[in-house]
Amino acid sequence: xxxxxxxxxxxxxxxxxxxxxxxxxxxxxxxxxxxxxxxxxxxxxxxxxxxxxxxxxxxxxxxxxxxxxxxxxxxxxxxxxxxxxxxxxxxxxxxxxxxxxxxxxxxxxxxxxxxxxxxxxxxxxxxxxxxxxxxxxxxxxxxxxxxxxxxxxxxxxxxxxxxxxxxxxxxxxxxxxxxxxxxxxxxxxxxxxxxxxxxxxxxxxxxxxxxxxxxxxxxxxxxxxxxxxxxxxxxxxxxxxxxxxxxxxxxxxxxxxxxxxxxxxxxxxxxxxxxxxxxxxxxxxxxxxxxxxxxxxxxxxxxxxxxxxxxxxxxxxxxxxxxxxxxxxxxxxxxxxxxxxxxxxxxxxxxxxxxxxxxxxxxxxxxxxxxxxxxxxxxxxxxxxxxxxxxxxxxxxxxxxxxxxxxxxxxxxxxxx
Numbered sequence: 294x295x296x297x298x299x300x301x302x303x304x305x306x307x308x309x310x311x312x313x314x315x316x317x318x319x320x321x322x323x324x325x326x327x328x329x330x331x332x333x334x335x336x337x338x339x340x341x342x343x344x345x346x347x348x349x350x351x352x353x354x355x356x357x358x359x360x361x362x363x364x365x366x367x368x369x370x371x372x373x374x375x376x377x378x379x380x381x382x383x384x385x386x387x388x389x390x391x392x393x394x395x396x397x398x399x400x401x402x403x404x405x406x407x408x409x410x411x412x413x414x415x416x417x418x419x420x421x422x423x424x425x426x427x428x429x430x431x432x433x434x435x436x437x438x439x440x441x442x443x444x445x446x447x448x449x450x451x452x453x454x455x456x457x458x459x460x461x462x463x464x465x466x467x468x469x470x471x472x473x474x475x476x477x478x479x480x481x482x483x484x485x486x487x488x489x490x491x492x493x494x495x496x497x498x499x500x501x502x503x504x505x506x507x508x509x510x511x512x513x514x515x516x517x518x519x520x521x522x523x524x525x526x527x528x529x530x531x532x533x534x535x536x537x538x539x540x541x542x543x544x545x546x547x548x549x550x551x552x553x554x555x556x557x558x559x560x561x562x563x564x565x566x567x568x569x570x571x572x573x574x575x576x577x578x579x580x581x582x583x584x585x586x587x588x589x590x591x592x593x594x595x596x597x598x599x600x601x602x603x604x605x606x607x608x609x610x611x612x613x614x615x616x617x618x619x620x621x622x623x624x625x626x627x628x629x630x631x632x633x634x635x636x637x638x639x640x641x642x643x644x645x646x647x648x649x650x651x652x653x654x655x656x657x658x659x660x661x662x663x664x665x666x667x668x669x670x671x672x673x674x675x676x677x678x679x680x681x682x683x684x685x686x687x688x689x690x691x692x693x694x695x696x697x698x699x700x701x702x703x704x705x706x707x708x709x710x
Contacts, residue, residue, distance in 0.1 A: 295325045300398035302332040303340050307623050308399035308422035314510040343382045369455025370435035371549045375401040376465050380409040388414045411472040416710045420481040427494035429462030446495040479706050480504040483621035484642025507698045515599045516630035519607040534571035535672050538609040540624045553615035559661035561586040606631040611671035630686045634678035636667035652682040
């Protein structure tokens with residue numbers, strides 16, 4: 294059994310991290326597997342970089358600018374939109390290869406076009422890292438506008454009010470509908486939310502495709518409990534503070550951002566005794582975030598080393614995820630494995646990780662007052678929630694179990710084909 298995993302990148306973004314971790318785990322398990330990308334950022338020699346098939350020349354650039362001018366598209370949904378009308382790898386390489394099965398992950402940004410996905414002759418397993426597969430061009434429906442086009446179908450009449458110009462979502466969805474009509478994809482959903490939405494979708498509700506929930510891998514030898522006091526001393530974090538962690542502080546002023554940073558700002562502003570708290574920010578940080586909340590803080594910047602990231606998780610009393618919608622966020626899973634309770638909104642795939650008042654706190658969507666209640670509940674009940682989090686990590690997200698589920702699916706698909 295020879296497997297090829299395809300993902301746009303090997304390191305950048307949650308889908309890349311998930312695909313890379315799966316590749317590493319399956320390889321260690323003894324599966325003959327290859328991981329191929331077109332945007333390689335690591336020095337891992339086991340990961341191959343596929344050469345771009347299409348070279349962008351001056352003529353193509355000019356044509357692209359002209360088309361952009363006459364086909365203006367604007368939307369109130371700030372999430373990424375992908376039309377996938379080009380392919381930047383050689384599909385013949387895949388079809389003529391000795392691989393038995395192709396495992397697609399995040400293949401957007403014109404890695405593989407919608408049309409060329411339909412031309413892959415090998416059996417396909419496809420892990421959905423967001424709803425793009427069953428939506429139009431958008432990677433998440435605009436929940437702020439109660440957008441349910443993925444369920445009802447994309448028509449001229451149900452276009453959201455904030456969408457202007459050429460409706461690329463409807464065009465992209467129609468292309469999927471025509472080209473994927475007779476395909477038998479085997480989908481993996483990391484969360485129950487994504488699987489349920491998949492089967493509700495107009496695109497796949499009556500298709501030949503199936504979908505199974507298999508969570509993402511978290512390296513349990515890296516993300517695990519460690520001495521909180523020793524690590525706080527190491528990072529010079531006060532031992533007597535209530536320490537809150539947050540991992541998306543770059544788009545906090547955008548009230549349409551799916552990451553919901555503005556809701557966390559609103560919650561933290563309501564803390565009365567701010568001197569009792571300390572905030573740790575992961576990744577890129579917007580300076581206005583720190584100015585608005587007036588709480589002592591430490592900004593780690595982007596951390597590519599998972600061992601350091603695990604150490605930072607272990608300095609926390611609570612990790613906060615104020616997202617409006619998520620699939621199965623790596624940050625919440627990593628917190629769980631470190632025994633750090635999570636305060637988040639009751640949305641998307643987060644309830645798969647956070648059990649209300651058992652492994653964390655699920656706040657009312659999108660109530661910043663209740664989110665603050667959740668932060669304080671997790672701090673006040675830290676020991677109890679931490680113990681439950683570690684138990685849940687080992688039962689619901691056990692690495693050996695997840696690897697076995699992947700292998701069984703591969704074998705089932707190959708036997709059926």
